[in-house]
Amino acid sequence: QLQLQESGPGLVTPSETLSLTCTVSGGSIRTTSSYWGWIRQPPGKGLEWIASVYFSGSTYYNPSLKSRVTISMDTSKNQFSLKLSSVTAADTAVYYCARRTSSDPIWFDPWGQGTLVTVSS
Amino acid sequence: QSVLTQPPSVSGTPGQRITISCSGGNSNIGTNNAYWYQQLSGSAPKLLIYRNNQRPSGVPDRFSGSKSGTSASLAISGLRSEDEADYYCATWDDSVSGHVVFGGGTKLTVL
Numbered sequence: 001q002l003q004l005q006e007s008g009p010g011l012v013t014p015s016e017t018l019s020l021t022c023t024v025s026g027g028s029i030r031t032t033s034s035y036w037g038w039i040r041q042p043p044g045k046g047l048e049w050i051a052s053v054y055f056s057g058s059t060y061y062n063p064s065l066k067s068r069v070t071i072s073m074d075t076s077k078n079q080f081s082l083k084l085s086s087v088t089a090a091d092t093a094v095y096y097c098a099r100r101t102s103s104d105p106i107w108f109d110p111w112g113q114g115t116l117v118t119v120s121s
Numbered sequence: 122q123s124v125l126t127q128p129p130s131v132s133g134t135p136g137q138r139i140t141i142s143c144s145g146g147n148s149n150i151g152t153n154n155a156y157w158y159q160q161l162s163g164s165a166p167k168l169l170i171y172r173n174n175q176r177p178s179g180v181p182d183r184f185s186g187s188k189s190g191t192s193a194s195l196a197i198s199g200l201r202s203e204d205e206a207d208y209y210c211a212t213w214d215d216s217v218s219g220h221v222v223f224g225g226g227t228k229l230t231v232l
Contacts, residue, residue, distance in 0.1 A: 046123060047158075047166065047209055049221035063217040096165055104171065106156040106211050106221060111165035 002026045004097050004112035012091075012119050018084040022097030022112060029078050030055045035100040036080045037108065038071065040093040048093075052100055053080055087119045124149060125210055125224035132230040138198040141227045143210030145191050149222055153213040155193035157186055160207040160226075169208070170195060197229075205231045 008020035022036070029036055037052035051071040052060045059071050070083040084091060094116050098108040126144040133139040143155065157170040168177055170186035173193065185196045193212075197204055210224040 046226040047211075047223040049223065060220070062220050098165075105213050106154070107168060107171055108158075108166070109168050109177070111167075114165055 002099060002110055004099065004110060006095060006097050006112045006115040008095075008115060008117070010116060010118060012087055012117060013121055014088055014119055015086055018082070018087050018091060018117055018119070020082045020095055020097075020115065020117070022080050022082075024078050024080075024099075028075075029073060029080060030075045033102050035060075035102060036073065037098055037100050038082045039096045039098060039108065039111075041096070041114075042090075042093040045093075050082065050084075050095075054102070089119050091117070092119045093117060123225045124214060124222050125212065127208075127210060127224040127227045129225070130228045130230065132232055133197075133200045134232050135200055135202065137200045138196060139200060139229065140197075141195045141208050141210075141229070143193045143195070143224050145193075145212065145222075147191060148216045149191075149212045149214040150188065150193055151191040152215060155186065155188050156211045157184075157193075157195045158209045158211060158223075160209065162206070166209065200231055202231045205229055 003025045005023045012018045035052045035054050038050040041047050053071045068085045073080045094114040096111050096114045098111040101107040154172045158166040159169045160166040173188040174186045183199045187194050207226045209226045214222045
């Protein structure tokens, strides 16, 4: 059974870079049937797709965040990662990693449990 | 502010049928499939409806979806207390290089 788990600092200083890692177990991220992505949810607010990556190295970004976001994969560790630069309080959110099917761009399943990242000095 | 508009809240009593609307535009719902996610309190979202009206394995047939023009709807019949959750519509938006967009979410309260 495929499982995803987010990890990273829970507190980030404004203007710094937020870095998160998603560890995948129960299957390989090196597969043609999946994309791997990040989605966030500010406290009490809705969902926002951030980025996705394919095992070939192809990356896809939300245009509103593209200038500050980098998504990457480490197939040797079966992990993929997110970096968000120049963070502000508006980037405070629960960050989820999720698998996306290669045949359907909106089918995210499973999801990690989510990790709360607070941007504060 | 999301490009997909949902009512902030809806409510119903056990056994009732409710609907949640999702209004978009020509660049998103008007030309792409609609999806619905259910998020129970404190949990990650779960896919409820895909490609407008299809249910993943394990989702009860009390949940149904539809799409017409630039709007989509989620219907829940035989409402149960465990259906109390936040519901999000989602789709692909073809503007600005294309990307996934979510609605603002609708809080369903079962009275």
